[in-house]
Structure formats: structure tokens, C-alpha cells
Amino acid sequence: MLQLEHMHRIAAACYPETQAEGSKFWHDAKPVKFGNSVAFAPTVTLADYQIPGDSSYLLILRVECYTTTFVAGAPGFGLFSPPPSGTAHWVFTDAVPITDDYRITPDEPLHILVDSDEMLFAKGGQKLSLVAALDPAPDATPRVIRTLVYAYLVGAIIADRLGPSETTYFSE
Amino acid sequence: MADGITLWGLTKMPAGEYVIQTGNYIGSVWQASPELTPYGQGIADNYPTQIPWYLSFNVTEAGTDTLEARRNRTIVTRPLLYDVLILGAHALVPLPANSIVPNPQAFIYLNISHNETGIPWATPNRIGHFPVPAIAGIDTGGPTSASIAVAANSVVRWPEAFFLPAHSRLKLEFFVFGRADLPGFVVPLRLIFTLLGVKLVNLSAPAPQFVTMPNGAIVPVGSRLPWYSTVPIGVFKSNLRSDFQIDPGKQTIQYFPPQFCDVEIHGIYSNFINGVLPQAEKLSLKLVDVDSETAWEPSQSPTPAVFGGEHQANPVMPLTLPHILKGRHRMQLMIQNNSPDPVVGGSVTLVGVRQCEY
Numbered sequence: 001m002l003q004l005e006h007m008h009r010i011a012a013a014c015y016p017e018t019q020a021e022g023s024k025f026w027h028d029a030k031p032v033k034f035g036n037s038v039a040f041a042p043t044v045t046l047a048d049y050q051i052p053g054d055s056s057y058l059l060i061l062r063v064e065c066y067t068t069t070f071v072a073g074a075p076g077f078g079l080f081s082p083p084p085s086g087t088a089h090w091v092f093t094d095a096v097p098i099t100d101d102y103r104i105t106p107d108e109p110l111h112i113l114v115d116s117d118e119m120l121f122a123k124g125g126q127k128l129s130l131v132a133a134l135d136p137a138p139d140a141t142p143r144v145i146r147t148l149v150y151a152y153l154v155g156a157i158i159a160d161r162l163g164p165s166e167t168t169y170f171s172e
Numbered sequence: 173m174a175d176g177i178t179l180w181g182l183t184k185m186p187a188g189e190y191v192i193q194t195g196n197y198i199g200s201v202w203q204a205s206p207e208l209t210p211y212g213q214g215i216a217d218n219y220p221t222q223i224p225w226y227l228s229f230n231v232t233e234a235g236t237d238t239l240e241a242r243r244n245r246t247i248v249t250r251p252l253l254y255d256v257l258i259l260g261a262h263a264l265v266p267l268p269a270n271s272i273v274p275n276p277q278a279f280i281y282l283n284i285s286h287n288e289t290g291i292p293w294a295t296p297n298r299i300g301h302f303p304v305p306a307i308a309g310i311d312t313g314g315p316t317s318a319s320i321a322v323a324a325n326s327v328v329r330w331p332e333a334f335f336l337p338a339h340s341r342l343k344l345e346f347f348v349f350g351r352a353d354l355p356g357f358v359v360p361l362r363l364i365f366t367l368l369g370v371k372l373v374n375l376s377a378p379a380p381q382f383v384t385m386p387n388g389a390i391v392p393v394g395s396r397l398p399w400y401s402t403v404p405i406g407v408f409k410s411n412l413r414s415d416f417q418i419d420p421g422k423q424t425i426q427y428f429p430p431q432f433c434d435v436e437i438h439g440i441y442s443n444f445i446n447g448v449l450p451q452a453e454k455l456s457l458k459l460v461d462v463d464s465e466t467a468w469e470p471s472q473s474p475t476p477a478v479f480g481g482e483h484q485a486n487p488v489m490p491l492t493l494p495h496i497l498k499g500r501h502r503m504q505l506m507i508q509n510n511s512p513d514p515v516v517g518g519s520v521t522l523v524g525v526r527q528c529e530y
Contacts, residue, residue: 057470089421103456103510104472107421123471164460164468168425168506172407 002150003031006061010152014161028155032058035147040137046088046114046147048129055124057159060090062150063130065114067143074141084145086134088113090120094127106169107133114147119167121159211396212257212333214383221373225256226366231346233361243348245361248287249341255379256336258369260329261308265363277312277482278443279349279414279517280304280361281402286334287341289394291528295401295429298413299519301347302400305482306441306521308365325487327368331438332396332525334369337379342367349414349517399435399526401428405444405507405518417516423508426520427462430502433528437495437503439488444518445481452476454511463501472508479520488523497524 010029016022034049046065051058065083069076088110092102104122105113110132122128130147137143154162208216216222233245265277281301283294294302304310309325336342348361382390403426406418418424445452453474461467480489497503503522509515 087421103508106423106508121470159470160466160468163470164462164465164504166458166468169423170425171422172419 002062006150006152007031010059010154010158010162014158025158028158029059030153032151032153033148034151035064035149037144037146040084040134040143040145042134044132044134044145045093046130046132046145047149048093048127049149049151050094050127051122051124052153053125055153056156057124057154058122058128058151059154059159059162060118060120060122060149060151063114063116063118064148064150065110065145067145069141069143071141075139076141076143081143083110083114084132084134084137086110086132088130088132090122090128090130092122092126093129093131104128108169108171110134112169112171119162119165121163121166124153208257208259209333210386211383211391212259212335214385215333215335215380215393216257216370216372218377218380219255219372219374223371223373225369225371228364228366231344231361231363231365233346233348243361245346247344247346247365249344249367251339251341252336252371253338255338255372256369257372258330258334258336258367260327260368262311262327262366262368263304263308263363264311264313264366265304266313277305277310277363278303280363281347281349282307283345283347284398285343285345286336287343288337291397293398293400295399295431297403297429298408299402299404300413301345302402302521303441303443303519304346304363304365305443305487306400306402306523307398310482310487325482325485328487330398331436331488331523332398334398335379335393336369395527397526397528399431399524400521401503401524402519402521403428403505405515405520414517417514418507418509418518419514420509420512423506426505426507428503428505428522430500431497431526431528433499433526435497435524435526437491437497437522437524439486439490439523440479441488441521441523442475442479442481442518443521444515445476445479445483451511451513452479452481454509455515456508456510458506460504460506461495461497461501462504463498467495472506475507488521494524 007026007029011022011025014025016025032049035047036045038044038046067081067084068079071077087107089103089107090105092104227249229247231245231247233243282304283292283301285292294300307328307330309327311326346361380393382392384390404416405426406416406424408416453476455475456472457475457478458469458472478489480487505520
């Protein structure tokens with residue numbers, strides 16, 4: 001449902017003049033889901049995706065994230081818990097692994113980048129990662145951090161019409 | 173041979189006659205004056221006598237106060253007997269041996285206005301001035317222990333020639349950055365500023381009122397004003413207009429003030445490419461023309477790919493194409509600091525031509 005709603009809004013936000021043009025925008029957006037399940041560590045990759053080389057752009061619209069544990073009897077067993085505290089940033093990791101020069105967002109408190117809506121464009125052909133620096137785990141129980149990204153491969157015309165309104169980030 | 177082609181030191185004039193190039197004629201028929209813009213050339217064509225012209229003046233301020241309010245200097249040029257077409261400027265900025273600021277010239281700001289119109293060349297915002305290297309070539313006179321010599325650009329050519337009518341004056345208001353929270357951040361204001369141009373003499377006719385542009389438009393003389401729009405990079409830390417910074421790992425958006433008229437943006441200068449931050453390549457940017465649905469950058473670019481600095485031959489890095497910023501439109505600049513250091517006092521200046529009086 002969320003994907004259909006996203007698709008619909010992408011096409012509508014391009015302000016097509018005709019139904020045929022709107023249909024083109026609809027077909028030029030391809031939903032992609034990705035995300036990792038990781039354990040607590042100082043630095044983790046919450047999600048990564050190799051954007052196809054011949055795709056124009058990836059448009060990220062929503063990032064969901066939660067923490068849980070499947071250790072029977074452990075505190076919080078099977079319960080949804082909020083994302084851990086720490087900082088994170090989106091970064092291109094294909095050229096050099098996790099080099100700060102290739103960040104496409106600033107390094108922000110985790111809640112700004114996960115479990116939140118997003119409107120971020122990434123160029124085709126890049127490997128895109130959401131890298132987080134986490135605070136220490138709350139206890140010794142093995143816990144997992146699950147991240148799910150709703151994104152859309154879009155063509156250049158869609159990107160051109162939506163691009164100037166891309167998200168920016170601010171925190172102090 | 174086409175009209176105006178130079179052959180054996182002779183120039184063919186519009187009436188068909190050939191004249192010897194004496195060097196006192198800069199006109200469109202000469203077709204060997206690429207240094208003049210069509211607007212400037214159209215003005216110069218009205219003057220039979222044209223002489224290279226330089227006007228220098230000292231700008232000094234002995235104080236070492238960090239509070240910028242006490243660190244202003246206003247220079248008013250003396251009225252001149254003849255009309256002048258000002259083409260560019262040069263600034264000799266001797267470096268103090270003990271300066272802790274590597275590039276003091278990047279922290280000296282300036283605004284210019286013509287006393288007949290009072291129109292400031294800098295767009296009004298919290299800074300309201302632009303760095304001197306955006307308008308003048310910098311020569312630091314030699315290296316010191318704290319600084320390297322800068323002489324890559326002795327003269328910066330302005331985006332448009334400025335016609336200074338006889339008996340009128342230019343007002344130059346200098347102001348130097350200071351920071352209340354960092355007393356050592358003292359930039360000396362000590363420079364020799366030189367305006368360069370062509371003195372225009374025509375004893376038999378008044379100054380031209382209109383100029384025909386290459387597209388056939390007839391525009392008033394004085395209608396193409398140099399335009400400098402400077403925004404700070406980062407967040408203001410106090411109520412001082414010079415006290416701002418962008419911290420490591422942070423991103424900011426800045427909006428350039430809109431104009432009521434179209435503006436041609438020719439290039440961009442930034443004072444942190446060579447000065448404030450040694451890792452300017454770790455600052456990335458996106459530029460957007462907010463009111464245009466297509467004018468944006470799809471990927472972040474390193475700042476040295478887009479902005480110029482005073483160590484470069486072109487301190488105002490030309491855009492790949494002059495961008496026409498429509499009236500009431502705004503330019504938006506996103507900057508992200510991926511370096512481990514803060515950028516303190518960094519600013520970005522769009523340089524172009526205002527068309528308000530068209």
C-alpha cells in the first residue's frame with residue numbers, strides 16, 4: 001500500500017499535463033526495498049544497495065528501523081523497540097569503503113535518518129549505504145537492528161521535476 | 173577581407189578608410205579588443221580618445237580590535253574630469269608576519285556604490301558586503317611564515333564594465349571580519365586598492381545615453397551594474413555578522429537574496445577554497461535555482477569544482493554558461509562539510525550583472 005501511494009504521489013508531484021504523461025511517470029518509477037539486520041557494533045551498515053548502472057536515480061522516500069531480540073526470556077524478547085541511539089549518514093561506498101568525502105547527507109542523530117520520511121536522490125551506478133555509528137549496546141543480550149528502506153528507481157525527467165525540493169538536514 | 177580585420181597594422185574603419193592603429197582607439201570596429209564587453213565597447217565607441225587609466229588609494233586601519241563594528245573604512249574617490257570605463261581592480265594586501273589567519277585578504281569585505289544612483293553592488297542581507305578577492309586581483313607582496321604568496325591573478329576583470337561619468341564618485345565601504353569569541357582572529361585591514369580602466373575623452377559630444385547590445389536591444393548607459401551576492405556558510409554563532417561557521421559533518425542551506433530584475437550570474441567566488449579550510453574538496457555543494465523546475469545539480473560536487481579562490485587565475489570561477497536568474501527568483505546553495513574541521517567565516521559570492529534599469 002505504501003509503495004502504491006508513493007508511486008502515485010511521485011507521478012502526481014511531477015504535475016503531468018496529460019494522463020498519458022502521468023502514465024509515463026508511473027511506469028518510470030520502480031519500487032525497490034532493501035535493508036540489513038545487524039547486531040550492535042560501533043559502526044554498522046544499516047542498509048546498502050547497488051543502484052543499477054543504467055538507472056538514472058534512486059529516490060529514497062521512507063526508512064523504517066527497529067530493534068528487537070529473539071533470545072527467549074531476554075528483556076524485550078520479540079518486542080519492537082526504537083532504533084538505537086547514535087549517528088548515521090548516507091554515503092556512496094563503491095569507490096572507497098566509507099570515505100567521508102562521498103557522504104551525501106551530513107552525519108546526523110539516528111532519529112533524523114531512520115524511522116522517518118525521506119526525499120533523497122542518489123545517482124545511478126553507485127553503491128549506496130546507510131552507515132551508523134552506534135552508542136554501546138544496552139546490555140549483553142544479543143539484539144538485532146532491522147532497517148527497511150522504501151526507494152524508487154526513477155528516470156531523469158522525474159528526478160528533474162522533483163529534484164530541487166530534495167531534503168536537507170539540520171541539527172545542532 | 174571583412175570589415176575591421178587588421179592587416180599590416182592598419183584597421184579598416186566603417187566608412188571604408190584605413191587608419192593606423194595608434195592605440196588610442198578601442199572600438200567595435202577594431203575587433204581586436206576582446207577585453208571589452210559589448211556594453212563597454214558600445215560606450216567606448218563614442219569616444220575618439222581613450223587612455224589607460226589607473227586609480228589607487230590606500231585603505232588602512234591600524235586597530236586590532238576584533239569587533240567588526242569598529243573596523244570599517246569608507247573611501248570616496250575624487251571626482252574626475254573625464255568619463256571613465258572601469259574594467260577591473262587590483263588589491264595589494266601585504267601579509268603581516270604574525271597573522272594567524274592564512275589568507276587575510278579573504279576576510280576583508282567591500283561594498284561599492286555610485287553616488288549618482290546609490291545602488292549598492294552587494295545584495296542586501298546580513299553581510300551586505302563581498303570579499304575583496306571577488307572583485308580585485310590579489311597580490312600579497314611575498315610569503316611570510318604564516319602565509320604563502322598570492323599573485324596568481326594580478327587583476328580581476330569585472331563581469332561588466334562600469335561607466336563612471338565625469339564629476340561623479342564611487343564610494344567603497346570596507347569592513348573586516350572579527351569574532352568576539354576568538355580574540356586572536358584579527359585580520360589587518362591594510363591594502364592598496366587600484367581601479368583599472370579606460371579614460372574616455374570626447375570634447376565635442378556629451379556622454380552617450382544608450383548603447384545597442386549585440387541582440388539589438390538598446391539599453392541605457394548605467395543599466396548593467398556589477399552584482400555581487402554573498403551568503404555566509406553555516407550558522408551564526410553570535411549577533412556579529414561575521415561570526416558564523418559550519419561544523420564538521422553538518423549540512424546547511426543558504427538562500428541568496430532575490431532581485432526585482434533579471435540577473436546574469438557569471439561566476440562564483442568562495443573565500444574558503446584557499447583560505448579558511450585546507451580541505452575544501454571535502455565540502456560538497458548543490459546549487460538550485462529555486463523557481464525553476466529543472467535548474468538544480470543532481471549530485472553533490474566538491475566546492476573547488478564550482479567555486480574559485482584567490483589563489484587561482486580565475487578567482488571568480490566562471491560558470492559553464494552565464495545563468496539568467498529571473499527577477500524575484502532565488503538561488504539556493506546546499507553545502508555539506510565532510511571534513512573533520514569546522515569552516516569558520518566561510519562565504520560564497522555569486523558574481524554577475526544586474527539588469528534592473530533595462
